[in-house]
Amino acid sequence: MSSSPDNYIPKSPVSIACNIEKTLEVLGGKWAFLILRELFGGTKRFGELQRSIPAVSPRALTSTLRHLEDKGVLERHVFPTVPVTVEYTLTPKGEDLHRIIKEMKLWAAKWT
Structure with a gap:
């Protein structure tokens, strides 16, 4: 299947909602x-x-750290x-969340 712009089919809203979930x-x-x-600032110990x-x-x-490690x-x-x-240190996957959370922080500063 060709991936040219002519064949582009946008994702449905249902698919986007699932990705957000x-x-x-x-x-x-x-x-x-x-x-x-806290971890965006670098490696941290539990204490x-x-x-x-x-x-x-x-x-x-402990529970949240385990969850984030499992993910x-x-x-x-x-x-x-x-x-x-x-x-505890962020993985590249964790570092990638920085931009998303920064945008949420900016939104909250503007609207709340």
Whole structure:
């Protein structure tokens, strides 16, 4: 099948809505945005994330970090120290979310 502009068929609104749902599923709950905001600034340890987002419980932070790791948005690096050191870094997939979240922030600043 040729991919010339003459043969271009736009995606239906249903298809676009499904892609938005997929994105929201990757982002998960309310803590994901705040965690991503922190990780856009670079690699962070669990304690650093907890201090920078004081309202999140350790359980919710752990759950959200696991979700984001399962979705390929961040990587978890464990260092064999005593106590164990764990660092979280965004993957290229996670870094790609920066632009989207920045646009959401700009929209909120304008309209809320």
